[in-house]
Every structure is written in structure tokens, then in C-alpha cells.
Amino acid sequence: MAQSRWHGAGIALICGSLILLISLGVRHGFGLFLQPVSMAQGWGRESFAFAMALQNLVWGASQPITGMIADRYGAKPVIAIGAVLYAAGLWMMSQVGGETLFILGAGVLIGLGLSGTTFPVIFAAISRLVAPEQRSLAMGITMAVGSFGQFAMLPISLGLIIGFDWQGALVALSILALLMLPLGFGIRTAPAPVTSAVEDVSFVQALRDAAGERDFWLLSLGFFACGFQVVFIAIHLPAYLADEGIGGGVATTVLALIGLVNIAGAYFAGFWGGRYRKPMLLSWIYLARGVVIAAFLFLPLSAWSAYMFGAVMGLFWLSTVPLTNGTVASVFGVKHMSMLGGIVFFAHQLGSFAGGWMGGWLYDRTGNYDAAWGIAIGLSLIAALLNWPITERTLAERRATA
Known part of the structure; x- marks a missing residue:
């Protein structure tokens, strides 16, 4: 049964992986546009940073609603609308029409487009097509292909800019x-709902069930740290290295290395998530991120130390995503996974908003990124502590022991 289900999910796995490759790959290169756009328009860095931060906020705020629609009507229409909005937002960013038009395209349209073309919708659709014991691996494979997009699209974006x-x-x-x-x-x-009796509830009851579980909120709060770190680094690392006298080509390579190495990081996170306790793995990942960031800051900065940072950080970059979504599926099932995963992801995007905007805000007021880097390290420690006590007991098991 498991083999036939896996075979039936093959096309969905390929198409979903390619959608993440494009969606995440294009987004991963936005940091390359910070300096040329700001210089051409005569803006401070906070304007571009705010647009990117708003993008993440809109993405996160709309994700539970987008997920609910996908759970109800399927992923196809949601992805189609998301693709059109994403493309429209990129085109609007290209128009020299002032900050308002740029923020509308980069912040609102792309934010809505991302909510229809990324993790919660894709992972939930694929999870319904594979056996429960294969879900974590399927998410890891899909995320690994998406990570390759983050590697491949950076030199492509830089080449297009040049x-x-x-x-x-x-x-x-x-x-x-x-x-x-x-x-x-x-x-x-999926030809038939892959749910248990406990999972087969209305979306309102699913929301109540999730809201009443401590572990759901711990998982969400921990994901805030992930959002802060990845968006702050993706948006501000090129400018940080340029401020330190290290050329833009180095930053592109560093971000590409993050995407390349995360192929392995995401795959093995999904692989190990099917064998070990996912929240425990999340705690170790967050701790490792804090150590890597601290080492990057306190060791002498050079092109090679930046490359090393990118390679090591890539192991932990988006490896949190299959583990976090896998935990949601393990506890609450897959019937309302897009919506519940979207709520957890909203916490991630609140962190993304803070990381993207606060990085520019702190820089414009202090002239450096020291405070933002310090916050990123502190959040690693907090996220590790929040994830450690989370269990993967299903709702039925939790009710039986209540």
C-alpha cells in the first residue's frame, strides 16, 4: 500500500518541488536588489527593507486563509492564483513609480503570491498522497529541491542584473x-481523505483543538526565530559584507552556498524526522544556528570565512521547515494541515518581518548591524528551549492521557 501511494504521489512530488524551486529561488535573491534599487531611487535601506518585511508579514497573515481554501478546494486553484500574483508583483517592482508602487508590488502582491506557492499548501497536498511514515521524507525531498532553487537562482538573478x-x-x-x-x-x-476519526472535524473545531494545545504555541513561537534569522541574513548579508569591504560577488556565492548545502540539510532533516523526535531535532538545529552566527561574527572576517559561514549555515537553513510541518501533521493530521501549518507559519513570518525591517531600521540608526546579529543569536537559544518539551503525541493520545 505504501509503495503504491508513493508511486501515485510521484507527479505531485515533482511539480510541487519545482514550484518551490521557483518560488523560493526568486525570493532568495531579493537581497541582491537592495543596493541597486536603493541607489537608483535615492532611498535609504529602510525603504527596501520595509517592503521585504511587509512581504513576509502579508505572506504570513494570508497563509492560514490560503491554507483553509486549499484544504477545502484543493491546491491547484490556489497555486494558479498565487503564481499570477507573484508575477504581477515582480513586474510592479520593476516600474519606477515611487515607494508606494514598489511596496505594493514587493510587499503585498508577492506576499500573497508566496502564500499560494510555498510550504503549507505544497506540503499538505503531498502529505495527503503518501503514507504517514513517508511524509517526513517526502517533505524533506521537496524542500531539498526548493533549496536547489535558492542555489541556482542567485547567479541567474545576478547575471540578469548585470x-x-x-x-x-x-x-x-x-x-x-x-x-x-x-x-x-x-x-x-487525494482520491480519499487520509484521516482518522479524530482528525475528521470541521476547520472551526480543528482551530479550537490546536489553540488548546500548549505544544502548538511552543512550535509557533520557536518558528518566529527561524523567520527572523533567514530573512535578516538573506536581505542584509550582501550589504553587511559590502560595508566590510567584501565585494558583491562574495555575497552572491555565500547565499548560493546556503541554498546548495541546504539541499542536504533539508533532505536529512526529513529523513531523520521519520526516525527521531522532530522537536528534539529542531532544538539542536536552532542551537547550531546560534553557534554558527556567533563564530561568523567573532572570527576575523574575510571572503573565506564568509564562504564557510554560508556552507555551514546551509545545513540548518530551511531544515526546520519539514520538521515543523511534520510535527503539525503528526499531532493534528493532514485534513486541515494547510490551515494549521499556515498559522504556525504566520509566527515564522512575524519573525521574518522583524528580521527584514528591523535590520534596516537598526542600521539606519546605528550605522551597523551589530544589534540585529545579537538578536539573531539570542533567538536561537530561546527557540531551542521552546522546542525541546514538545511531544508528537496525536490528539487521540493526548485526550486519552488527559
């Missing part, structure tokens, strides 16, 4: 984003 300037690059990326639309039709709906 060849066609930043406006032409954004137009080209908007055309690429439209490819997600046909890929969405490869994600079929």
Missing part, C-alpha cells in the same frame, strides 16, 4: 514566476 539592469532582471523573473501556474495542475487531489 546584463539587463535591476529593472530588466525583475521583468525576466516575473516571466519565470508564471511557469508555476501550469506546474500547479500536476498536483492532484
Whole structure:
């Protein structure tokens, strides 16, 4: 049964992985646009940072609603609409129309587009097509392909900026984003609900069940740290290295290394998540992130130390995602996974908003990123402590022992 279910999910796994490759890959390169856009428009770094922060906030706030629609009507229409909004937002970013138009495109439209083309919707659709013992591995494989997009799209984005300037690059990326639309039709709906009696409840009851579980909130609060760290690094690392006299090509390579090494990190996180306690793995990942960031700051900075930072950080970059979503599926099942995963992801995006905007805000007021780096390290320690006591007992098991 497990083998046939896996075979039936093959096309969905491929299409979902390619959607994440494009969606996450394009987004991962936004930091390369910070300096050229700000210089061309005469803005401070806070303007661009606010647009990216708003993008993450809109993405997170809309994700539970998008997830609820996907749970009810399937992933295909949600992905199709998300792809169109994503492409429209990239095109609007390319237009020289002032801060308001840029923020509308980069912040609102792309934020909505991401909510329809990323983890909660894709993972839930695939999880319904595979056996429970294979879900963590399936998420790890999908996330690994998405990580390859983060590696591959960085040199592509940089090449487009060099060849066609930043406006032409954004137009080209908007055309690429439209490819997600046909890929969405490869994600079929599960032929029958893969739920237990406890899982087979209305979305209102699913919300009540989740809200009443301490572990749901601990998982969400821990995910806040992940959002802060990845967005702060992705958006501000190129500018941080440039401030320290290290050229833009180095930053591109560092971000590409993060995406490349995260292919292995995401895959093994999904693989080990099927064998070990996922919250325990999350705690170790967050602790490791804090150590890596601290070492990067306190060791002498050079191009090679930056490359090492990218390679090691890549192991822990988005390896939290399959483990976090896998924990949601283990406890609450898959019927309402898009919606419940979207709520947890909203906490991640609140952290992303803080990391993206606060990095620029602190820089404009202090002239450096020291405080933001310190916050990133502190959040690692807090997230590790929050995830450690979480258990993966199902709702039925929790009620039986209550």
C-alpha cells in the first residue's frame, strides 16, 4: 500500500518541488536588489527593507486563509492564483513609480503570491498522497529541491542584473514566476481523505483543538526565530559584507552556498524526522544556528570565512521547515494541515518581518548591524528551549492521557 501511494504521489512530488524551486529561488535573491534599487531611487535601506518585511508579514497573515481554501478546494486553484500574483508583483517592482508602487508590488502582491506557492499548501497536498511514515521524507525531498532553487537562482538573478539592469532582471523573473501556474495542475487531489476519526472535524473545531494545545504555541513561537534569522541574513548579508569591504560577488556565492548545502540539510532533516523526535531535532538545529552566527561574527572576517559561514549555515537553513510541518501533521493530521501549518507559519513570518525591517531600521540608526546579529543569536537559544518539551503525541493520545 505504501509503495503504491508513493508511486501515485510521484507527479505531485515533482511539480510541487519545482514550484518551490521557483518560488523560493526568486525570493532568495531579493537581497541582491537592495543596493541597486536603493541607489537608483535615492532611498535609504529602510525603504527596501520595509517592503521585504511587509512581504513576509502579508505572506504570513494570508497563509492560514490560503491554507483553509486549499484544504477545502484543493491546491491547484490556489497555486494558479498565487503564481499570477507573484508575477504581477515582480513586474510592479520593476516600474519606477515611487515607494508606494514598489511596496505594493514587493510587499503585498508577492506576499500573497508566496502564500499560494510555498510550504503549507505544497506540503499538505503531498502529505495527503503518501503514507504517514513517508511524509517526513517526502517533505524533506521537496524542500531539498526548493533549496536547489535558492542555489541556482542567485547567479541567474545576478547575471540578469548585470546584463539587463535591476529593472530588466525583475521583468525576466516575473516571466519565470508564471511557469508555476501550469506546474500547479500536476498536483492532484487525494482520491480519499487520509484521516482518522479524530482528525475528521470541521476547520472551526480543528482551530479550537490546536489553540488548546500548549505544544502548538511552543512550535509557533520557536518558528518566529527561524523567520527572523533567514530573512535578516538573506536581505542584509550582501550589504553587511559590502560595508566590510567584501565585494558583491562574495555575497552572491555565500547565499548560493546556503541554498546548495541546504539541499542536504533539508533532505536529512526529513529523513531523520521519520526516525527521531522532530522537536528534539529542531532544538539542536536552532542551537547550531546560534553557534554558527556567533563564530561568523567573532572570527576575523574575510571572503573565506564568509564562504564557510554560508556552507555551514546551509545545513540548518530551511531544515526546520519539514520538521515543523511534520510535527503539525503528526499531532493534528493532514485534513486541515494547510490551515494549521499556515498559522504556525504566520509566527515564522512575524519573525521574518522583524528580521527584514528591523535590520534596516537598526542600521539606519546605528550605522551597523551589530544589534540585529545579537538578536539573531539570542533567538536561537530561546527557540531551542521552546522546542525541546514538545511531544508528537496525536490528539487521540493526548485526550486519552488527559
